[in-house]
Amino acid sequence: MDAAVAVQGLTKHYGDLVAVGGVDFTVHAGEAFGFLGPNGAGKSTTIKMLCTLVEPTAGTAQVAGFDVVRQRDAVRRNIGLVFQDPTLDQYLTADQNLRMHAELYGVRRSALDERMSLVLDMVDLSDRRKSLVSTFSGGMKRRLEIARGLLHSPKVLFLDEPTVGLDPQTRSSIWRYIHDLREREDVTIFLTTHYMDEAENCDRIAIMDRGRIVVMDTPESLKAGVGKDRVQISTDDDQAAIISLQEKFGQSATMSEGLVTFAVANGEQFVPRLFADLGVPIRSVNVARPTLDDVFMSHTGSTIRDAEESGQNQWMRMVAQRRR
Amino acid sequence: MAVTEVQLPSLAVPGFGLRHNLRAIRVVWQREMIRFGRDRLRVITSLIQPVLFLFVLGSGLSTITTGSIGNLNLRTFMFPGALSMAVLFTAMFSAASIVWDREFGFLREMLVAPISRASIVIGKCLGGATTASLQGLLILLMAGLVGVPYSFSLFFTVLAELMLFAFTLTAFGVMTAARIEQFQAYMALNQMLLMPLFFLSGALFPLRGLPGWLHVLTRIDPLTYAVDPVRRAVFAHLDVPAATDRLLNPGVTWGSWRVPTGVELLIVAGMGIGMLMIAIWEFRKAD
Numbered sequence: 001m002d003a004a005v006a007v008q009g010l011t012k013h014y015g016d017l018v019a020v021g022g023v024d025f026t027v028h029a030g031e032a033f034g035f036l037g038p039n040g041a042g043k044s045t046t047i048k049m050l051c052t053l054v055e056p057t058a059g060t061a062q063v064a065g066f067d068v069v070r071q072r073d074a075v076r077r078n079i080g081l082v083f084q085d086p087t088l089d090q091y092l093t094a095d096q097n098l099r100m101h102a103e104l105y106g107v108r109r110s111a112l113d114e115r116m117s118l119v120l121d122m123v124d125l126s127d128r129r130k131s132l133v134s135t136f137s138g139g140m141k142r143r144l145e146i147a148r149g150l151l152h153s154p155k156v157l158f159l160d161e162p163t164v165g166l167d168p169q170t171r172s173s174i175w176r177y178i179h180d181l182r183e184r185e186d187v188t189i190f191l192t193t194h195y196m197d198e199a200e201n202c203d204r205i206a207i208m209d210r211g212r213i214v215v216m217d218t219p220e221s222l223k224a225g226v227g228k229d230r231v232q233i234s235t236d237d238d239q240a241a242i243i244s245l246q247e248k249f250g251q252s253a254t255m256s257e258g259l260v261t262f263a264v265a266n267g268e269q270f271v272p273r274l275f276a277d278l279g280v281p282i283r284s285v286n287v288a289r290p291t292l293d294d295v296f297m298s299h300t301g302s303t304i305r306d307a308e309e310s311g312q313n314q315w316m317r318m319v320a321q322r323r324r
Numbered sequence: 325m326a327v328t329e330v331q332l333p334s335l336a337v338p339g340f341g342l343r344h345n346l347r348a349i350r351v352v353w354q355r356e357m358i359r360f361g362r363d364r365l366r367v368i369t370s371l372i373q374p375v376l377f378l379f380v381l382g383s384g385l386s387t388i389t390t391g392s393i394g395n396l397n398l399r400t401f402m403f404p405g406a407l408s409m410a411v412l413f414t415a416m417f418s419a420a421s422i423v424w425d426r427e428f429g430f431l432r433e434m435l436v437a438p439i440s441r442a443s444i445v446i447g448k449c450l451g452g453a454t455t456a457s458l459q460g461l462l463i464l465l466m467a468g469l470v471g472v473p474y475s476f477s478l479f480f481t482v483l484a485e486l487m488l489f490a491f492t493l494t495a496f497g498v499m500t501a502a503r504i505e506q507f508q509a510y511m512a513l514n515q516m517l518l519m520p521l522f523f524l525s526g527a528l529f530p531l532r533g534l535p536g537w538l539h540v541l542t543r544i545d546p547l548t549y550a551v552d553p554v555r556r557a558v559f560a561h562l563d564v565p566a567a568t569d570r571l572l573n574p575g576v577t578w579g580s581w582r583v584p585t586g587v588e589l590l591i592v593a594g595m596g597i598g599m600l601m602i603a604i605w606e607f608r609k610a611d
Binding site: 051052053073074076077081083085086087088089090091092096099100101103104105106 | 344347348350351354355358359362425428429430432433434435436437438439
């Protein structure tokens with residue numbers, strides 16, 4: 001089996017709203033594949049369709065070789081899920097949560113104890129296995145969910161925003177566990193995130209915006225593809241600066257995060273010319289190597305944070321629709 | 325090296341089949357038991373209402389009924405009502421755990437598992453039925469305090485009836501909880517349903533010589549058919565004059581026909597299965 005996930009023309013409409021507008025992609029076995037995009041871009045809806053939680057309006061998808069609509073139970077048996085929102089039973093111990101999961105997934109009892117120790121060990125929770133989950137911190141709960149998602153040896157582990165709502169330190173420790181499990185388990189990882197820096201942990205990234213995949217590649221190629229540095233300046237008169245950039249340098253700049261933003265090759269060498277010729281007093285300059293944020297910007301014309309603000313309305317509408 | 329115990333080929337067959345689903349039912353049931361065992365407070369609070377009902381209301385009202393119902397104490401009459409009350413309230417509260425699970429996310433863990441939705445619903449109903457029966461049992465053990473004799477045949481007849489009753493009521497609770505997303509909403513609905521069901525069931529007064537409208541309502545109330553068999557069983561073990569028996573244990577009549585216990589139990593069982601089916605159907609439809 002080469003493709004852990006194969007998707008053709010996958011589409012989801014909620015009434016008039018197109019949550020996912022026909023996406024195609026393939027995730028190879030053993031890969032760590034990330035869906036990156038602002039909230040409301042359609043990442044969660046896509047992952048839900050792949051996990052058989054939402055039925056596609058159109059298109060097909062195979063996960064672990066099984067069709068997500070026609071072979072729902074077979075898909076479910078071969079995937080592990082870690083959701084954005086916790087799904088642990090707080091009134092049970094870590095052990096009891098895992099045992100319950102094993103029963104629901106039909107894990108062979110003879111192998112269970114060994115497997116439980118293994119996954120608990122992997123997320124450093126062995127010493128807390130008899131504790132009630134309600135006594136766990138947010139990071140520990142997330143780790144336990146990851147362990148639980150792996151308990152039945154899934155072929156694909158889905159992580160929907162695995163670090164959302166956690167503090168930065170815990171976030172990086174979660175990533176350590178994810179890297180670690182990739183080495184120890186023969187598993188494909190499919191995750192979504194709206195943190196640019198975290199997407200770098202993936203082998204390949206698909207950038208999603210407004211229900212479509214705008215670009216898909218390795219993080220390195222994506223960044224190399226931008227080819228330009230990002231320059232952000234603040235000036236006494238931003239509008240005049242934008243006009244001047246266009247007229248004198250042929251640069252089309254936009255306002256982003258309150259700063260005049262544009263991309264040029266060799267940013268450091270451009271800055272002296274900027275000071276000499278812009279004609280508008282400059283207060284500060286910032287030149288940055290391309291990041292995934294620039295990749296996002298070069299493909300969508302806005303930064304991910306701006307996209308989130310404008311996407312907010314769309315997202316709210318979608319939530320309202322789904323709650324019906 | 326990863327343990328690959330749940331890999332192909334055993335998993336590749338479509339559906340695990342019955343055995344796997346039975347395992348799932350059992351574990352859903354087990355979870356209810358673990359939680360019930362942990363929740364001592366709930367065991368006690370669920371006892372308060374029937375005990376108050378039996379000993380406070382029963383003793384208080386008995387001062388005005390003395391003489392009019394022969395040598396029988398009103399508490400004895402109310403005993404089947406107290407049993408039904410314990411089962412009713414516990415069963416409905418157990419069913420609330422579905423709403424609770426939905427709100428706190430755990431329901432999702434069950435819904436995404438490769439098991440049938442029916443397993444979840446059946447496991448929940450059996451779990452709720454067990455806890456409700458246990459609560460009923462605690463009240464049943466108080467029989468001697470209200471003048472009901474301890475007898476094996478009575479004990480097991482009533483216990484079996486309570487178990488059936490508990491199952492049907494949990495199915496009813498799960499059915500109503502299936503689509504409700506907030507705990508408060510379920511509790512509000514419960515409050516709205518529980519009291520009328522209880523008041524009309526014959527748990528509080530004998531169902532005879534009532535005004536026409538009330539007579540009709542009591543016959544529609546499903547709980548009526550659950551309370552009456554318990555009362556009949558209790559009265560069969562009491563030594564009361566025939567006149568008192570007629571007065572306090574008139575049974576449920578349709579026209580002039582006194583509905584036999586067997587039919588009453590069939591009605592309760594039939595409703596239980598019907599509501600279980602509806603609950604399963606509702607869960608299949610949900611995402």
